[in-house]
Amino acid sequence: xxxxxxxxxxxxxxxxxxxxxxxxxxxxxxxxxxxxxxxxxxxxxxxxxxxxxxxxxxxxxxxxxxxxxxxxxxxxxxxxxxxxxxxxxxxxxxxxxxxxxxxxxxx
Amino acid sequence: xxxxxxxxxxxxxxxxxxxxxxxxxxxxxxxxxxxxxxxxxxxxxxxxxxxxxxxxxxxxxxxxxxxxxxxxxxxxxxxxxxxxxxxxxxxxxxxxxxxxxxxxxxxxxxxxxxxxxxxxxxxxxxxxxxxxxxxxxxxxxxxxxxxxxxxxxxxxxxxxxxx
Numbered sequence: 001x002x003x004x005x006x007x008x009x010x011x012x013x014x015x016x017x018x019x020x021x022x023x024x025x026x027x028x029x030x031x032x033x034x035x036x037x038x039x040x041x042x043x044x045x046x047x048x049x050x051x052x053x054x055x056x057x058x059x060x061x062x063x064x065x066x067x068x069x070x071x072x073x074x075x076x077x078x079x080x081x082x083x084x085x086x087x088x089x090x091x092x093x094x095x096x097x098x099x100x101x102x103x104x105x106x107x
Numbered sequence: 108x109x110x111x112x113x114x115x116x117x118x119x120x121x122x123x124x125x126x127x128x129x130x131x132x133x134x135x136x137x138x139x140x141x142x143x144x145x146x147x148x149x150x151x152x153x154x155x156x157x158x159x160x161x162x163x164x165x166x167x168x169x170x171x172x173x174x175x176x177x178x179x180x181x182x183x184x185x186x187x188x189x190x191x192x193x194x195x196x197x198x199x200x201x202x203x204x205x206x207x208x209x210x211x212x213x214x215x216x217x218x219x220x221x222x223x224x225x226x227x228x229x230x231x232x233x234x235x236x237x238x239x240x241x242x243x244x245x246x247x248x249x250x251x252x253x254x255x256x257x258x259x260x261x262x263x264x265x266x267x268x269x270x
């Protein structure tokens with residue numbers, strides 16, 4: 001597979017911030033909040049992180065793949081899509097929707 | 108390459124002579140010349156290879172931070188000229204005998220960026236995205252922040268970062 005894109009599987013992401021902190025290019029931005037969830041039968045509610053936004057700035061990304069390696073839940077993976085050509089820097093920052101829809105992990 | 112690489116560190120004043128001797132011994136292919144910032148000194152390294160690629164030779168020398176001057180080996184290997192100019196720009200080493208014209212960076216750009224004591228300005232003016240922590244919310248309201256200790260970006264020296 002060509003390593004030309006980093007795709008996000010948002011359901012697996014726990015907002016642990018490891019990818020953001022390990023990224024040498026500082027190109028990942030993640031926003032999340034904590035919510036309390038009460039499971040049926042549980043004695044007390046548990047706290048879970050909810051992902052609000054996840055952006056990769058492809059104008060900074062150098063495709064080192066450290067984020068893919070470091071993710072403990074395999075929420076990031078290599079993909080063979082080409083990441084975009086644009087004449088605007090803002091277009092090179094991709095959010096959850098774009099990072100997910102480009103993902104063709106079925107192949 | 109089935110290299111059995113020999114390595115040698117030589118004093119600065121015998122640099123040109125030693126590279127010449129090694130070239131005469133059959134290591135006639137210039138691979139690369141580069142430098143490493145070892146904090147207390149700068150190490151200049153050249154890698155020479157036998158023309159049949161059977162063996163290679165690494166010669167290094169130490170330059171003190173106060174005197175970053177070394178003889179150019181451009182007369183032995185013309186291709187080394189560009190490598191020396193690049194090392195000159197990136198580490199501030201002056202190669203005597205090479206014209207040392209800027210190769211990659213603009214003339215007005217200041218200090219050599221690959222020296223460890225040079226602050227990378229982007230790391231100071233950019234906010235580190237890893238400093239963010241999930242906020243604890245109840246009914247959509249922020250009620251607390253779980254961070255107890257401040258996270259630091261890996262690799263960036265403490266003195267570079269804003270308070």
